[in-house]
Amino acid sequence: MTYPIRPIDESEWPAFGKVLEEAFGMQPHPAQDERYRAETEFDRTLAAFDGDRIAGVTSILSLSMTVPGGQLPVAGVTAVSVLPSHRRRGVLSSIMRRQLSDIRERGECVAALYASEALIYGRFGYGRAAGELSFHIQKHGSAFVGNAPSDPSLRLRVATPAEVRPDLERLFASVVTRRPGRYERTPQSWNAVLADEEADRRGSGPLRSVLAEDDHGVRGYTLFRVKSSWDADGVPDGELKLYELEAADPAAYALLWRSVLDRDLVSRLDAGTRPVDDPLIALIADQRQLRARWSDELWVRLVEVDRALAARAYSAPVDVVIEVEDDVCPWNAGRWRLTADPTGAECKPVEDEPDMTLPVSALGSAYLGDGLLVESLGAGLLREHSDGAVRSLATAMSWSPKPWAGLTF
Template identity: 80%
Template structure:
């Protein structure tokens, strides 16, 4: 059975939302729905119809995302992928995802990215896990730093209400967004959501707070957080500081901000999610105190292999012929010669014998620099025809700092 697919208009927003609610099993607060609506690009929505009724939906945000080398690319940020429980396993999702990738290509975006509600879904559509993150819990009493942690006597801390310093937060974020692959520019509506502070945003954790690290020239970093105040049966404080964001322009500002949240009075625990290589992982004198769990974060998909691979930087020279397997975007399914070094890259279609053969989701996983090509080789998930080709490609595509989106879209 086929289901007609088309973008929705604003008058169909309620029906679009009902599909999301059924698929995800949740009911958003009306204000949350309005915020999402304000960010939605209606011409980039898609809905599959069973008669007059929506059976599945999805949408794309037009993002500007950092890739290795600090370049910012237009990226299709896939979101709101949902199918009614009554229409599962009927091809609705496949039809939506294939149509969406065609639309992304027509928009001129060579890369798509998403956050996966279920990690097993998107590999079959060519997406690979491109970034991970650490969800951590730190006991503040054991959070001392190593000797020699960066310090700048010119820095000072300033407490402020987030809404009052929004221009300074936006400026600082814009200055650091190109440093880490996976970060993306924030539009005004995104900042509205980041700084939202209604009761349902607080979820029992109190108002949103910020502290700035600055010198006479201006702000060099900030932390956004909430504090859930609590006391144990003996009357001892056991508050939890829930860190939303910590952004810094330099190591000294970063260290000072971490100390400010770890040394907060009446707080015994700090929790949050950070990149896998966050400076805190090496600043702590006792790294075991970072009780962290790894989880997948951002997923990436190369919509046009040649354009995507020439749009990022490389850490080392590489000259390989890659045979790409891609049954969703057939224009990618051929052999590509990638020639690159730290000065630039070229990727062109060839008829030469391949040095390696891999599925397109493996390239997506490696694209932002975290990479798992060697692991996939050892697991038998890609084929190496020229000895050492996979290691050469993996070395060239590796990057630091590690990728991290940092904010679900």
């Protein structure tokens, strides 16, 4: 059975939203629904229709994302949902194919998404491209190493987030290009970050902010909530939920971490998403105290392999012929010679014998600098035809700092 697919217009938003609600089993607060509607690019939505009823949906946010060596327009795939009554009939598969061809037509060569479940998107050519750590730190175990940086010119300022929004936006814009995976924020995405309805608090107090600054301006900020409590013996047992900690330099970074870790009446800190190479890992004296937990974060799909591979920088010289397998975007299937070094890259179609054969998802996974090419080779999942070729590609594609988006879209 086929379901006609087309973008929706704004009047169809309630029916579109209903599919999301049913698929995720959630009921957004009216303010959340309004924020979500406001950031939706209606010409980039897709809905699959069963008669006059919407059975499946998705949409795209036009992101400007940092990739190794620069920034790129990236299709941020979101709102993927199929009505429970229509699941496993191929609705998602047909929407994904249509969406990838729309992305190509628009001229974007890379798509990225957050996956609700890790098994969904590999079949559509997406690869796990970034990871994240969550930290659960008890205050008593949070001491830093002795030589942690400090700067006497820095001071802390308690601020209401909405009142210092321009400072937060400026600081964030100054660091967004430092790490692959980060993307520029629109006014709508800042509205979501700073939203502070009762429904956003989930039992904690209001959104709070502390800035680190000197006489020349703001050098970093935190966004967090505190859940106050005392245990049965009357000992303070509050929890601090850290949402964001951004800093322009190491001293401001260390000071902001101390300000959330040392907070009075709080006994533990919960940081839901941090990069896998967060400098906190080096700063804290006892790393076990991070109680770090890993999860996959961004998934990336190369929509046009040659343009995507030529659009990023490489850590080391590489010259390889890659035979790409791609059933979903057949224009990518074939042999490509990637010639790159830290100053530039070229990727051209060739007839030469390949040095390796890779599924397109392996390239998506490696694209932002944190792929599993060598591990996949070791696991017998990739075919290498020239000794050392996969390792050479993996070394060239690896990047520091490691990718991390830090904000779900």
